[in-house]
Amino acid sequence: YKVSGDSFYMQDGKAVLPLGTLTVEETKAPNGYLLDGAYMQAGDKSEQIKGLYVTQITEDGDLAVLSGSNQFSVSDKVIRGGVKIQKRDLETSDTKPQGSATLKDTAFDIISLNDNSVLVEGKLYKKNEVVKTIHTDLEGVASTSADLLPYGNFRIVESEAPDGYLTDGAKPIDFTITENGKIVDLTDEAHSIYNQIKRGDIEGVKIGAGTHKRLADVPFRITSKTTGENHVVVTDDNGQFSTSSEWASHKHNTNAGKTSEDGVWFGTSEPDDSKGALPYDTYIIEELRSDSNKGFELIPPFEIVVSRNNLVIDLGTLTDEYEKEISIHTTATSKDGEKTILAGKEITIVDTVKLDGLTKGTKYQLKG
CATH class of the missing domain: 2.60.40.10 (Immunoglobulins)
Incomplete structure (x- = not known):
């Protein structure tokens, strides 16, 4: 449409451009695309024109001559974003696991819900195809880069539960990429994905x-x-x-x-x-x-x-x-081992104590 200048002249229901200097510029990108970084190419030329394209229509006798091309292609960058998801325990709603289970290494599939194919990491994916699989860290968080996913609708589905957990309770979460460079945050309790502990x-x-x-x-x-x-x-x-x-x-x-x-x-x-x-x-x-x-x-x-x-x-x-009964036996002998001991002023008696029924590794106290 005309932004400024003289009114279009209509011929056979079509707008006919007047003689003079014309500028062509994209002023608004379609949904899902960025105006910033857009460029035009005239005809089959490889030159990328950013901003205004200037051309002229001049008179040459009975003819109007257009300098440059009358066909243009406009290229816009797609809006791209990312997503971050939290794994939680279904019973406690906590981001910490129970027992010796872990929230690490949960696998999430990101599925395209778009009617048109989407480009992810250099590959085109159709509707309902898995475009990326991400895994959680020790805190139970999994995230993509901020520019992985193009503008559109996607779904996160848990494809593998972490050690100690069942897939029970893990419900799919849908989300939409609408802002460039933004990671959609699904880590709150309302949007996290939950698992039942075994x-x-x-x-x-x-x-x-x-x-x-x-x-x-x-x-x-x-x-x-x-x-x-x-x-x-x-x-x-x-x-x-x-x-x-x-x-x-x-x-x-x-x-x-x-x-x-x-x-x-x-x-x-x-x-x-x-x-x-x-x-x-x-x-x-x-x-x-x-x-x-x-x-x-x-x-x-x-x-x-x-x-x-x-x-x-x-x-x-x-x-x-x-329990074993502990028995004690004592034997008194002379220092030479004789059981018969003669009386005297000074004698030495050796008393040997034997205990039965003790358990190896157990401490005992013997009192005389």
Whole structure:
């Protein structure tokens, strides 16, 4: 359209330019493009003209002569931006993982939702194709460069969950690139992508050696090697214990650790009976001394790993051996080893003490 100057002369419904000097300039770029950096090329010439293109229409007898070309191509730069996404724990909404899980190395696919092909890193992609895959760092953040994605609509879809997490809860997020050099920030709680931590349970049976008597009311401490969080479970009348909600609701006297009916739950989220009590982690299982296992040697602490979701780890039968009775024997001899010692003013008696039933590695105190 005409910006300034004489009115166009119309002939056969078409605008006819008058004689004189003309300038051609792009004043507004179309949606998705930048005016800054635009250039024109006249006809088949390779010269790039930035700003105004000046031409003239002169009279040559009965003819009007145009200096230069009457065909132009205009090239505009595409608006480009980027995106940044945050991974969070579904239960806690936190950017820190539970247990020994991690938010690092989550894989996100960026998918084009545009009807026209888009150019990303020198390659054209059609609608619904993955244009880029990005991965999270230790903080659970993944980001592109500020000029990776062209103007348009895109979707982020999680393609691979981090260690310790399920893809459950990970919903796609749509976003739009509209400003040049701007990274679309999707790190707030409303736009982050969430994952469910893997959870499991343990169970076992406690008996005494010899008679294989089932030991009731024996406490076991369960401790997370990562966080140090620990809770106690107690055996029932049959010597059985479990952290499963089918055994005792996680919500019933949560972590009281007094009876076999008290529920167990690790983590800061609200107890949920549809999930296991123990998040993805390594745990130390330790039998505690009580009246029920008096006279028995406690089993040494051991470790278990919760790495599969909704799996109840069967610890089997945990057997306490009877404590060994410690006996003491003394033998008095002369310094020559004779058992018969003659009376005298000064004599030397060697008293040899022998202890049976001691356990290697255990400290004892002997008092005379």
